Amino acid sequence: MAAEGAQTFDSLCRDIRAEKFSPIYLLIGEEPYFIDCIAELLTERVVKEADRDFNQTILYGSEAKSADVINAARRFPMMADRQLVLVREAQALTDLELITAYARKPLASTVLVLCCKLKKLDGRRRFTALSTAVKKVGVVFESDKIPDYRMEAYITAALKGRSMTADRKVSAMLNEFVGNDPSRLHQILDKLQILLASQKDKTLTPELIEQNVGISKDYNNFELLHAIAERDTLRAHRIAKYFDSDPVNHPIQMTLPVLFNYFTNLLICYYAKDRSERGLMQTLGLRFPVQVRDYVTGMKNYKAMKVFHVIHDIRLADAQSKGVDVTSSMTDGEILKELLHRIMH
Numbered sequence: 001m002a003a004e005g006a007q008t009f010d011s012l013c014r015d016i017r018a019e020k021f022s023p024i025y026l027l028i029g030e031e032p033y034f035i036d037c038i039a040e041l042l043t044e045r046v047v048k049e050a051d052r053d054f055n056q057t058i059l060y061g062s063e064a065k066s067a068d069v070i071n072a073a074r075r076f077p078m079m080a081d082r083q084l085v086l087v088r089e090a091q092a093l094t095d096l097e098l099i100t101a102y103a104r105k106p107l108a109s110t111v112l113v114l115c116c117k118l119k120k121l122d123g124r125r126r127f128t129a130l131s132t133a134v135k136k137v138g139v140v141f142e143s144d145k146i147p148d149y150r151m152e153a154y155i156t157a158a159l160k161g162r163s164m165t166a167d168r169k170v171s172a173m174l175n176e177f178v179g180n181d182p183s184r185l186h187q188i189l190d191k192l193q194i195l196l197a198s199q200k201d202k203t204l205t206p207e208l209i210e211q212n213v214g215i216s217k218d219y220n221n222f223e224l225l226h227a228i229a230e231r232d233t234l235r236a237h238r239i240a241k242y243f244d245s246d247p248v249n250h251p252i253q254m255t256l257p258v259l260f261n262y263f264t265n266l267l268i269c270y271y272a273k274d275r276s277e278r279g280l281m282q283t284l285g286l287r288f289p290v291q292v293r294d295y296v297t298g299m300k301n302y303k304a305m306k307v308f309h310v311i312h313d314i315r316l317a318d319a320q321s322k323g324v325d326v327t328s329s330m331t332d333g334e335i336l337k338e339l340l341h342r343i344m345h
Helices: 009-017 032-045 049-055 066-073 096-104 121-137 148-161 168-178 182-195 206-213 221-229 233-245 252-270 277-284 289-301 304-321 332-344
Strands: 024-029 056-060 083-088 110-117 139-143
Touching: 009 032, 009 139, 024 032, 024 121, 032 083, 032 110, 032 139, 032 182, 049 056, 056 066, 066 083, 066 096, 066 110, 096 121, 121 139, 148 168, 148 182, 148 252, 168 182, 168 206, 168 221, 182 206, 221 233, 221 252, 221 289, 221 332, 233 332, 252 277, 252 289, 252 304, 252 332, 277 289, 304 332
Parallel strands: 024 110, 024 139, 056 083, 083 110
Antiparallel strands: none
16 A cells, blocks of 8 residues: 655554555655664565565665666565565665656555665755655655754653653653664663563653663753752752763763753743743643743743853853863863853852
């Protein structure tokens, strides 16, 4: 069954599990995790294991030519309903016009999968004609990187999909540890799921994360932000000192964006028409009441003009950490400590 146009990851996976296959899939984008997941699922579902020797072909764009892909796709399956032709590294293929021509009239008994992992957005221009042709008969899945601001929501959804639960602190700890890398996240969740397999309660706690993942439940950017919101100078500097002792796992380049995002949002709060928790949640696009509490606390402890100056200080700290200020010989730890002093005094 052909699906027209672009699909979400979840809906596409549901169709594949239901054996609603399209004759051609173009999986294209910067995030390899989703491309690999869809390709693996198609490999499992399109052709039965007993029939794969004759009806499953895997090619590599760095080695094969477009003509090889077309020849494989135009073969008929042997004693089976369909065959799978999977092309990895399809971004390396040349003569895409041949595949575009095939996509306009694909063989119904072939499922052709093109995996195009691109590092730059402008790399997609070469695939414009192919993408247009595929959309009319098959599926184009655009595998984009997850924006930082959406990663926490993605973590929550991933936990729900595994029948696991966690509070926001756990989500924030995982978010800080994996960044916006879903592959790394799911490797961790696989491990945690095995640990909890024999337990009825599938709730992740900060202690469980600390013991099994190696993320400190007390010394992380989430706790630092909480201390700053409460203007708890002693606690904030204690966390900064811990970061300075372990710069590999707590680089300042991960901390500064967290602080910048918080204070820019805090500045937005001052211009909100409704400053109640509900009003601020709507203004900032937050999903849970617990997410807005640090902003309510921050508005009590920092005036709008102070927030404006703090944002400027964070920008300067970022420049220093990147070596823009050549007159400064401060370490990243010293830059963070100086920034905290400026923020809370």
